[in-house]
Every structure is written in C-alpha cells, then in structure tokens.
Amino acid sequence: MLFTENKSKKALISSEEQGSQKKRDKKKGKKGAKALADGISSWATSVNSDGVVPAWSDASVDKLQVNIEDRSRLRKLKKEEGETLVTGDIYMKRLQDHYNTTSGAADLFAWAKPQPPKPSHHSENIDEEDPITQLLKSNTSVFSSHTTGLLKPGQRLDYTKLQHANNGSYHASVVTAVEFHPSEEGLLATAGLDRKVQLYSVARERESQKVQTIVLPDLPVYQAKFIGDGSQMIISGNRKYFYYYDLEANKLEKVHGVHGGAFSNTGDALTSLTRLFTPPSPQADLFAFADGDSGSISVLSQKTKKMAFELKLSSSSCTSVGFSGGPDPRLLYAVGDQAEIYVWDIRHSRKCLSKVQDEGCFNTTHLTVSADGSQLATGSHSGVVNVYKTETEGKPLTLVKSILNLTTAITDLKFDPTGQLLAVCSKWKKNALRLIHTGPGGTFTTYQNFPAGHAVGVLKYPLCMGFSSDSQYFAMGNDEGKAHLWHLSHFSGRVNSD
Template structure:
C-alpha cells in the first residue's frame, strides 16, 4: 500500500510540473489556451485531429492517474519525468497536413533568390528545451535551414493567430456561408458588395467626368520653361503624346524640350536653327518627329529619338512657294502628313515619311488656316474668302463648302477629338462652334453640287455654292484676330486666344456653350498670348506669351496630367 501511495504522489507531482511548464510556454490565460487548443486540434488536417487543448490535458491526466495503479507503467512514468525535466513535449497527428503544405507551396510564387547556405544548415532541435516544441516526431533531432524556418513560422502563427477581421474571406467560403444561412440571393449579393466596399482604403466617391460649367479650378505652377526661357515670343507650345514632354519654340531660333512635372520642369534638350526664326513647331508621327517652319522656302524635320535634324528644301511642289510658315500635321492618318498653306489658295500635302509632296488642294481664296479631322481622312481649311472647305484626302476632292457666319477672313480652326465639332476664328474676334453632323444633314437637304461630267473627267469637283453655316454658338468675348483655338482631350473645353491684345484669352465650356467667368482673372500674368496647348489628359494648360515665358496651370478637375 505504501508503494502504491508513493506512485500516486509522484504522478501528482508530475502533473503539477507539466502544468507549470505549460503556463510558462503558453501563458496562464484560459481563453488563450482554449484558442490554441482549437488551432492544435484543427491544424492537423487529419480525421483524428479534433479536440481542444483542455480535452488533451484531461486525457493526459487520466492516463497519468491510471499509470499510478499499474506497475507495468513505471517505465512510461520515468520517461515522462525525464521529458518534464527539460520541457513539455507535445505531439499532434497532422494527417494530410504535409500534402496540404506542399500544395500551398506550389501555389506560392517562387522566390527570386535563394541562399545556398539554407540547404547546408543543420539545426539540432533536441539539444535545447526551447526547440523541442518544434519537433513533430520524438525521433527528430535535426532540421534543415528551410524546415527550421518553416517550423518557426508555424509556431509563431499558433501563438499569435491572425485576427478574424483582418482575414479576407474567399469566394468559396462566402458561398458556403450564404448557402448555410439560407438567405436570398439579393441579400447575399448586397452583403458581398458591402464587404468589398469596406475592404478598400481609397475614397468612396468616384470623380465625376463631366466638367462643371460654373467654375474652372486652376492653380498656377512654375513656368514650364523656367530652366531655359526663350529670348523672344514663344510662337509654339505643344505636349508630347506621352504627357510629360513639352516643346517650346520661338523667334530666338531655338527649339526646347522640357520634362514637365510642375515643380522643377527641367530642360531635356534643345536645338538651335541658325538660318530660320521658328514661327511654328509641332509633333508628328506619334511624337517621334518635330516639324519646324518659318518664313523660308524650306523647313526642318527633327528626329526626337536620334536628335538628328534634317533640312528639307528640294520639295517637288507644283509651284514655287515663298514660305512654309503656316501648316498643320495629321497624327492619325496612315502616314504622317503635313498640309502647308501656300500662296493663291494652294495647299500642298507633304508626306513626312517619304519627305515628298503627295498632292495639292486649291481654294478659291487665300489659304490661312486648317485642321485635320480626328481620323485623319479629311482636312478642313479656311482663308481669305471666309469659307470653310471640307476635303477628302483619299480622293483629294472638296466634299462641301460652308460659309462661316460673320467671317470675312478666317484665321484659325480646330476640330474636336471625337470629330463631332469644329471651331473657326476670324480676324474680327468671332469664334463660331459648328456641329459636323448638323452641317452634313443640312447639305443633304437639297443642296445642289456639280458632280456629273466634270467629276467623271477628273477635274476639281467643287460644290457650286457654299452652304450658309449655322453655328451652335458664336462667342464674342474677344475683339481682335483669333490666333489660337485648341480643344482639350475630351472636347469639354475650348481655349481661345489672340496675340493682338493683352490678356486676350478665354476658355469655353463646350457642353453648356458658356465662357468660364472666374478665370482668367485680371491678375493672371498672361501678357500677349501667342500659343496654347493642353496636356494629353488635360491636367495641364501651357500658355506661351511674348515675354518668352511658358505659363503652366494645373486644371484640378482632371486627375491625370
């Protein structure tokens, strides 16, 4: 009886010692122990992996008490005593956990770099009591570097589980939960949409794409050419299709490229043209080339990538042109093309790919201005007779003529990016906005054209009489010659400017046909405006003036530049 009582006493001491070790390892919080036991029971993935930590401890205590009454369990008792001296060792049946871990490893992305020493590293997990808890089997003594790292991560996840609110539920789990709840499909969809909304850290309200007509929110930034200002009037400014690159050219015979960021705006490169003050410069061929012209019988073509500059003086034109000062370029045509406005109403068409003339158009009056349509298949021109000509570039024939209302001499023109609208400016300061669809419908309502025998003979098929144009809006805010008309990328704004009067610049809100009243103000340092340009996403507005400065304004309605 005394020997049996001694065995019971030793078993009770062992149980107390095991509880002490468990408290040191996992803490004395009963809730934490229950949570950890749930993870230990459910983490194995096998069929025998259920049960909590309290059940595991209760079964262990019952086994220890039963061992006190059986002399054959003395060896097991001694083995438990030896283990307890170094630390509590727990084993769990993981079942198919190894297969699940291997599948998860395959799903994870492969590391870019691996340390070869991890493979050669060996860690003895049986020598120290702190490492024995990393063993899965009692016979394990050494682990490789990768296995050791994986066991440490696994132990950390057990002791510090991830909170439920920070875990994203998978689609399969959401479907199972919805099926178990038995709710309607609409309720499940609303709950899922609400969860997706709350998982985002950004704003909850989307930015309206429609430009408000009342106020134009602008902020003046540092001048775009502050790194290298022009010594004369800035005759041309234009943004590259990429958005950040801006060209500025003027009468000081220099072409400059700037990287526009709104803060430093550093200069990227510059070219000096010794024998020609630059009157106009424009990107073409998708921004890979730049055309430079002046009051000369030649012009220059700049390759942006190679920074080479070619002088084109031997063009085989039908007549001797004295100046290539004014031109427009096509961006969307099958081949990059430039239309020059020559003498006596002639408009030579020059291919910038072959650097040769591919055709010529003839107006009744003088040719002053023009604009390509968005698709590059048509060209609109205007000049000294106040008439707008619509040309088909594929056949090089005039499709229709429109009499610009109130215009005696056309000086500027622009087409909207979608091709639905076009604007004309005259020497009297009137800006007319037309709908191309409305003008085409008007032409089809019984207007006579002389297409018959003359067209079959191959002569110029010119409409008999121009149609009286009916503009959607006539803007009378400016009173001097309109030199610049530019639509922004979505066609919601039209900037109008004249170099003949100080601060003569206005911005038209196209959808409402109203001019913004809050900008520019009397304090805006516009001076005499010679050129204007929007960035590809309308985030910036660049204004070149007679002082050699390129003013830069940020338009806050557009998030991208």
C-alpha cells in the same frame, strides 16, 4: 595721462547708459507682457458668429480705415457706388471673398467650417446620414464621379497656376509655338524666333526641367510640331525649306523646299512655310503647309516628307487648315480670307464636297478640329469664335454657338484632347486668353475665373497654346519669351472607363 583719464570717464558714462537702458527695457518688457496678456484675454473672450473661438484676432484691425477708391486695383472690392472708406475687418473679409471667387477655391477649406451635428449611429434613416456613410452602404463605385471624365459647366474652373515651363531659360524672342508630346505626358516643346526649340519635362510637384535645346542655324522658328508617335518633329518658318528632328537619334535634317506645287506662285515650291498643320491623331501619316498667297494647300507624307497631293482654295489666301479625327483622316477643312470653310474628301476622291460660309465673319483667321472630329471652331479678325458640329443631319457643318468674348483678331484656337475645353487667344490685346466649356450639355460657358487672379497684363500678349495628351496641363506662349503653365485639376482625377 590725459588720454587715460578721458577714457575712464567715457567708460563710466557708457556703464551708466547701459544701466539706464536695461531699466527702460525692463519697463517695456512689463508693458509688453501686460499687452500680450490683454491680447490673450481678448482672444479668449472673442467668439465669432459660428460660436467658435478664432485662432487669432487683432482688435486694432477694426479701428483701421482703408480707402478703396484711391487705388484702382482696390475698386473691385466696392459693394456700392460712391463707397470710399471701409474698416479693416470689412476690408479683410472682402479680400478673402474676392480671392475665393476668382481662384476657384471657395470650398477649399470647407472641411474646416463647423458642421451640423451628425445623427446617432443607431439611426436607421439613411437619408439623414452623412455622404460617406451613404456611399459605404451603397454599391456605388467610389470613382463613379470620374469614370466619364466629364467636365462640369459653370462659372469656375479648378486649376493651379504653375511656374513658367521655361523658367530660367526664356526665349530671346516671342514664343511662336508650344506643343506637348502626343504620348509622353509632361513633355513640352517651346519654339521662338531666336532659332531655338526647347524641350521641357513639366510636373505639378516640381519645377520644369529642360531636357533638350535644338538650335536651328538659319531658321527663325514659326512652327514646331510632333508627328507620328512623337519620335520626330517638323520645324518650319518663313523659308522655302523646313527641318525634321529625330528625338531618338538626336538628328536634325533639312528638307529643301516643298516641290510639286502646281498652284503655288513659283510653280515648284512654296516660298514660306510658316503655316504648318498636323492631324489630331498621332497615327495619321499626313501634315500640310498652307500658302497665304496662292490659296494652295500642300499635303505631305510624314514618313517620306514628300508631297502626297495638293488642294486649292478659290480665294487668294488660305489662312488655316484642320484634319478630321482618326488614324486615317477622311476630311480636310480649310478657310481663307473670304470666310468660306472648304470641306474636302482626302481619302477617296480628293474633291471639295462643300463650301460653308463662316457665319457672322468676314475674315476668318484660324480653324481647329476636335480630336474625335465631332467639333470644329473658327476664329475671325473681329474676335468672333464660331463652334460647329460636323456631319449632322446630312450637313457638313452646323453652327451651334457664336462666342463673343474677345474683340481682337483670333491668333490661336485649340480643343483639349477630350473635346470638353476650347482655348482661345488673341495676340493683339493683353491677357486675351479664354477657356470655354464645349463638352456635353452644350452650355459653351466661358470660365470667368480663368485667367482671373492675374492682374490685367501679367500674361502679356498670348501667341500660341497647347494641351497635354491627358488634358492635365495647359501652356501658353507670349511676346516676352515665356511659356506660362497651368495644371487643370479635374483631369488629374479622371479614371478611364475601360
């Protein structure tokens, strides 16, 4: 009986509390409605500097005080030395300006900005008409700005950062190689010391999809490159042997050593095949291994996988090799630890034509040649990058620019297939990745907004890079086993002149 009585009292108290709560909620609702009405009224009467009513405005933002000195990531928003506090609206404006500057999207929403009144359609002065009208009245091609495919030099590059190419299946080691297929657009290979080569189909509109995983039972992979028409890959590492993989037959074959090397330390085979180089043209029937100990270069046939001939640097080490362009490369370039660039005729005499000192360098770490063979770039131990024109005015190499953006040893250099971009990276410093304009005009501008937008260190330590055959995609492999991926918007709008 006592239990029933207590239960009734609790029910009564609960009912009274619910009634009180409803009254309080009703009062709050009235206050909220009034606040909302006041906010709408404020919005309706507020007008920005362009005379346009904003879609949303919060008066309380002006009352905020943001300290941009306390946090290091906000100090980039300072306009004056000693500036500490800014109001909320100024803070928002500076964030927006900083994003527009670093992302290359400053004019992304230009269409939404108020435009000056258009002239009457009765106007006969074509100079006063809008650009679309002028274009329609002229005989200029709609695609005239893209027919040459020329990338404009400037401070900003138009690009989009995509998800990691190997998202969800990162390498359990550093990424040692990224390589795009020479003809299948969007097919990317990544390799690592975890003894795996992974193939992905990449696209801007969707996540990358893994196509194949190749497991090497006894080879931590240093290099993985497509050869020929892309139906095969050469895979090598710090071993006396290498593999070639047939994509169509899904077949993996081991080649036991590179024999016939008269200049190698062993006399008959190279002891390490970590330095693998292929020509820029998929029609060329050559590839090469460089020996870092003896300075020898073993050039092999892509068809037979056997030695074709061998070359030798006078220095004790060969660090990098590059072939001239075309289906039948005429020249081979090589560099060693003495910073001398060797130029060989490999089509006829197989003799060294000249040696050129890599200017301003004492230890050249890498060399690359553009697809058409007209440009050659070197990277040094001190971070200096030299760009040369090949075979100009009777000279084998003519220095046109020294680039000093990086301060640590250059790990990789790559020209894009059009020769308008040069990618440079160093594994010795976080975020040490740059894209440089090397196209017509000779500006050699380093794009300041790439890879801006990422906090220093997000990309970690870059080890290798690659461009797709149409230059639309750029990939970089880092020390975390990730393959970062970008879409270069300029090249997606490119229209071939033929």
